[in-house]
Amino acid sequence: MTSLSAPSAPRIDHRTDPGPVLGVTNQRPRLSWTVASAPEDYVQSAYELEIVRGDEPMTWRVTSGDQVLVPWPGAPLEARESATVRVRVQGSGWSQWSEPTTVEAGLLAAHDWTAKFISPVGIGGLRQAAPELLGVFQLPDDIASARLYATAHGIFTARLNSRLVDDTVLAPGWTSYHHRLRYRAYDVTDLVKPGRNELTAILGNGWWRGRLGFLGERAFYGDRLALLAQLEVKTSDGTVHTFGTDGNWHARPTGVLVDDIYDGQTTDLRADTAAPYESAVEEVPTDLGVLVGEDGPPVRVTDTLAAVRVWTSPSGKTLVDFGQNVVGWARLYARATRAGTEVTVRHAEVLDAGELAMRPLRSARATDTYFLRGDDEEILEPSLTFHGFRYAEITGLSDIRPDDVEAIVIGSDLQRTGWFDSSHALLNRFHENVVWGMRGNFVDVPTDCPQRDERLGWTGDIQVFSPTATFLHDSSGFLTSWLADLAAEQERDGSVPHVVPDILRTPMSSAPAAAWGDAATVVPWVLWERTGDKDVLARQFDSMRAWVDKIDAVAGDDLIWRGGNQYGDWLDPTAPPEAPDRATADPDVIATAHFARSAQIVADAAQVLDRVNDAAYYGQLAERVRAAFASEFVTPAGRVLSDAQTVYAIALEWGLLTDTAQRRTAGSRLADLVRAGSFRIATGFVGTPVICDALMNAGYSDLAFRLLLQTECPSWLYPVTMGATTVWERWDSMLPDGSINPGEMTSFNHYALGSIVDWVHRRIAGLAPAEPGYRTISVRPVPPRGLTHASARHRTPYGEASVSWHRDAGTLTLAVRVPVGSRAEVELPWGAGTALVGHGDHTWQVEEPRRGDRPMTTVRDVIDDAALWRSFVDVAVDGGLASSETSAARLLAPHLDRPATELLDAVWTRSWPSDPAKARLADVLRPYLGHVEHAAQPDLEPTGV
Numbered sequence: 010m011t012s013l014s015a016p017s018a019p020r021i022d023h024r025t026d027p028g029p030v031l032g033v034t035n036q037r038p039r040l041s042w043t044v045a046s047a048p049e050d051y052v053q054s055a056y057e058l059e060i061v062r063g064d065e066p067m068t069w070r071v072t073s074g075d076q077v078l079v080p081w082p083g084a085p086l087e088a089r090e091s092a093t094v095r096v097r098v099q100g101s102g103w104s105q106w107s108e109p110t111t112v113e114a115g116l117l118a119a120h121d122w123t124a125k126f127i128s129p130v131g132i133g134g135l136r137q138a139a140p141e142l143l144g145v146f147q148l149p150d151d152i153a154s155a156r157l158y159a160t161a162h163g164i165f166t167a168r169l170n171s172r173l174v175d176d177t178v179l180a181p182g183w184t185s186y187h188h189r190l191r192y193r194a195y196d197v198t199d200l201v202k203p204g205r206n207e208l209t210a211i212l213g214n215g216w217w218r219g220r221l222g223f224l225g226e227r228a229f230y231g232d233r234l235a236l237l238a239q240l241e242v243k244t245s246d247g248t249v250h251t252f253g254t255d256g257n258w259h260a261r262p263t264g265v266l267v268d269d270i271y272d273g274q275t276t277d278l279r280a281d282t283a284a285p286y287e288s289a290v291e292e293v294p295t296d297l298g299v300l301v302g303e304d305g306p307p308v309r310v311t312d313t314l315a316a317v318r319v320w321t322s323p324s325g326k327t328l329v330d331f332g333q334n335v336v337g338w339a340r341l342y343a344r345a346t347r348a349g350t351e352v353t354v355r356h357a358e359v360l361d362a363g364e365l366a367m368r369p370l371r372s373a374r375a376t377d378t379y380f381l382r383g384d385d386e387e388i389l390e391p392s393l394t395f396h397g398f399r400y401a402e403i404t405g406l407s408d409i410r411p412d413d414v415e416a417i418v419i420g421s422d423l424q425r426t427g428w429f430d431s432s433h434a435l436l437n438r439f440h441e442n443v444v445w446g447m448r449g450n451f452v453d454v455p456t457d458c459p460q461r462d463e464r465l466g467w468t469g470d471i472q473v474f475s476p477t478a479t480f481l482h483d484s485s486g487f488l489t490s491w492l493a494d495l496a497a498e499q500e501r502d503g504s505v506p507h508v509v510p511d512i513l514r515t516p517m518s519s520a521p522a523a524a525w526g527d528a529a530t531v532v533p534w535v536l537w538e539r540t541g542d543k544d545v546l547a548r549q550f551d552s553m554r555a556w557v558d559k560i561d562a563v564a565g566d567d568l569i570w571r572g573g574n575q576y577g578d579w580l581d582p583t584a585p586p587e588a589p590d591r592a593t594a595d596p597d598v599i600a601t602a603h604f605a606r607s608a609q610i611v612a613d614a615a616q617v618l619d620r621v622n623d624a625a626y627y628g629q630l631a632e633r634v635r636a637a638f639a640s641e642f643v644t645p646a647g648r649v650l651s652d653a654q655t656v657y658a659i660a661l662e663w664g665l666l667t668d669t670a671q672r673r674t675a676g677s678r679l680a681d682l683v684r685a686g687s688f689r690i691a692t693g694f695v696g697t698p699v700i701c702d703a704l705m706n707a708g709y710s711d712l713a714f715r716l717l718l719q720t721e722c723p724s725w726l727y728p729v730t731m732g733a734t735t736v737w738e739r740w741d742s743m744l745p746d747g748s749i750n751p752g753e754m755t756s757f758n759h760y761a762l763g764s765i766v767d768w769v770h771r772r773i774a775g776l777a778p779a780e781p782g783y784r785t786i787s788v789r790p791v792p793p794r795g796l797t798h799a800s801a802r803h804r805t806p807y808g809e810a811s812v813s814w815h816r817d818a819g820t821l822t823l824a825v826r827v828p829v830g831s832r833a834e835v836e837l838p839w840g841a842g843t844a845l846v847g848h849g850d851h852t853w854q855v856e857e858p859r860r861g862d863r864p865m866t867t868v869r870d871v872i873d874d875a876a877l878w879r880s881f882v883d884v885a886v887d888g889g890l891a892s893s894e895t896s897a898a899r900l901l902a903p904h905l906d907r908p909a910t911e912l913l914d915a916v917w918t919r920s921w922p923s924d925p926a927k928a929r930l931a932d933v934l935r936p937y938l939g940h941v942e943h944a945a946q947p948d949l950e951p952t953g954v
């Protein structure tokens with residue numbers, strides 16, 4: 010029998026630091042643990058926490074089955090206080106104690122800081138070289154430990170005695186600086202020494218003072234760079250020696266002549282590294298009340314990729330391909346080059362006619378320049394910028410070999426928590442592209458794209474992507490922090506800015522926009538569902554409610570949200586390149602649907618938080634909005650205004666249609682639209698994440714799979730066939746002829762349209778949360794025909810869960826792993842049964858029902874038979890009846906209900922007089938339809954294609 014293993018060392022809130030967790034500002038951090046294995050009948054009945062503060066261990070025994078985010082039992086931590094925490098759990102007996110976790114509080118209030126923000130005087134101005142600041146300290150002999158607390162206006166790279174204080178980059182990242190400026194606590198015990206110590210920091214413009222947004226603005230947060238650093242060194246007698254930034258520091262210019270996130274960095278490597286610090290600094294009055302600690306991991310270098318190819322472009326430029334669209338920078342190793350040589354590296358995501366395609370970057374120059382020292386070997390890389398690129402163009406160095414250059418990948422250092430695999434190579438690559446898209450766009454802020462003059466926290470993008478994000482990587486701390494920014498930036502009247510941090514700040518950029526502002530309600534709810542964090546709901550509740558109240562006010566008495574500046578079903582494939590909001594779905598339908606959905610989320614959140622009155626109020630509001638939606642936009646039979654795939658998908662999935670007959674009509678209409686669209690995607694940001702759920706739940710799984718596995722443009726897999734290594738902003742960012750979409754908004758690394766993989770995890774592999782935090786797991790795979798296996802793994806808060814199925818000779822084997830503390834509700838495919846299972850490994854075998862020959866009754870059935878449809882299209886195109894699959898589908902669309910035997914008559918007109926073609930079509934259909942009549946041509950008017 011499996012024995013009960015000791016729990017894992019407790020996790021502190023959402024922090025994932027491998028060692029001691031420093032700089033914690035939640036004085037009562039919540040604790041979580043996992044249990045690797047336990048006897049089959051194990052259920053946690055109690056846990057015991059031991060917390061050592063100072064010398065005294067204290068223990069708390071709690072009768073509870075909880076193991077995720079349990080409350081801190083003791084007195085709140087005080088500033089700088091350190092504690093070690095361990096846990097053991099009780100089943101039929103007690104487990105061993107876990108390994109301890111050390112948690113240490115950071116500086117908690119403005120008065121904990123004696124350091125002052127300082128800025129250099131006379132150097133380090135807006136268009137001057139990046140400054141470096143120096144502070145000198147004398148330390149005694151018996152150093153026990155040392156902490157550095159630091160942040161900046163701008164981004165900084167700090168060194169203690171010439172060694173980097175840690176491995177983070179772009180510190181302190183990007184938050185809504187004027188409301189929340191993050192600092193970090195560093196353990197620098199190993200970097201300090203008795204006697205003289207030097208602390209230096211280079212300051213870059215970063216988000217504080219660099220260019221931000223597509224309007225060309227600079228210095229959004231201020232025009233001076235400044236550093237705040239406080240070093241606290243404890244000696245063995247317990248005395249704390251504190252040194253901080255103050256007027257005694259000095260500064261000098263560095264060889265970083267230019268630095269900008271969009272435009273790149275210019276570095277003169279000849280700059281004298283021994284130059285004296287001759288400039289004075291001065292204190293910059295700053296409200297230290299805005300300082301906050303870290304919720305999630307910082308930005309780090311997370312990967313290094315070798316160049317896969319170096320070659321000469323048609324115009325004679327040296328190009329490098331890294332084989333993967335990434336975010337970071339190129340590092341070059343230059344050998345024995347003449348001093349003063351100018352080397353330039355330009356970055357781009359794609360090539361155009363064999364040359365670097367810079368147009369999609371718009372005004373971002375994405376160019377790093379170096380003036381070399383002339384040493385035998387020089388390493389060229391920036392530290393105060395980043396780019397989104399797969400290709401680099403290098404000028405100024407000759408004979409570059411692949412070994413001389415590599416791509417440095419950066420991003421918020423999130424733990425990977427989700428994996429998917431299947432027998433479908435293109436689908437797997439698409440999934441990989443989604444993962445890379447997330448890595449590149451989770452750079453402290455969830456951004457739309459990482460390469461052009463934008464890279465902003467567009468709320469709509471993360472609203473749709475958050476379920477996928479929380480599966481793939483542990484995004485809990487990252488999104489918790491971003492949501493705090495969202496709440497801080499929200500207007501008093503509840504409006505949510507379209508980007509957070511809000512740097513657009515125009516009345517238009519915070520005028521309520523559906524799907525974008527709904528990030529205020531959806532993202533906290535997703536975090537609750539995926540992590541079980543109730544506190545995030547509690548913290549965001551006022552923000553969530555304010556957003557719904559705002560829409561309520563905008564909608565007015567009839568509860569229909571009309572007009573305004575809506576993005577609508579942004580970027581559906583019918584929207585013209587220059588007008589991404591001109592989608593097929595009616596914007597009022599989309600807006601009002603979001604109103605109903607968000608009101609319901611607020612009601613549900615209130616329920617979780619035991620806010621009874623709020624739950625009742627918003628529940629009724631949601632109910633009334635649904636009724637208003639139905640009476641304004643839905644016909645009695647179930648058609649929805651604008652008759653677009655997106656409006657049916659959201660009406661079905663968000664519970665806006667309650668009448669069974671209406672739901673049936675809406676589902677079948679959605680299915681017919683998908684058929685008429687020949688399984689090319691027809692949705693934008695709003696419809697894309699829900700379309701496959703809607704089809705599947707309405708009983709049209711096969712159509713959902715055909716949509717998912719489509720490779721023609723527009724579709725999810727089309728970019729993969731074009732060599733994409735990330736998800737594109739547009740369905741056709743690159744056109745089928747290899748040219749770049751003419752729209753001025755054409756990124757090759759946007760995660761929004763990748764949000765479908767959440768459905769792939771939940772319904773193809775079959776792994777989803779059934780209760781918040783995966784306390785109960787839902788296992789409901791629906792195996793698509795054509796896939797022989799699929800699997801998903803996820804590190805839930807309880808430990809790793811997995812679902813995997815494979816087919817073999819008509820038998821499907823399903824294997825499920827449930828972590829200790831969780832359980833799974835299993836629904837076997839093809840109605841083969843259900844099960845409720847506890848932790849451990851479980852397998853089932855299911856005989857796959859033979860798909861008897863489906864009756865070919867109507868024209869619709871012809872389209873639904875993928876093989877027949879393929880042959881029909883081939884012959885129809887060949888014989889001139891249709892110009893493409895799309896036009897063939899459009900031709901059949903008005904005749905879906907006609908008997909299949911009449912198909913030829915239905916679509917035949919005088920414009921296609923070719924009898925041989927008709928005969929061939931009849932041949933294609935005959936095996937399916939039996940005898941097909943194609944006698945004399947009836948007298949039909951041409952309808953055109």
Ligand code: BGC
Nearest residue numbers: 457458463467469470576754
């Ligand atoms: C961004 C989008 C964003 C949109 C909204 C674009 O420029 O890249 O992803 O959501 O603007 O207008």
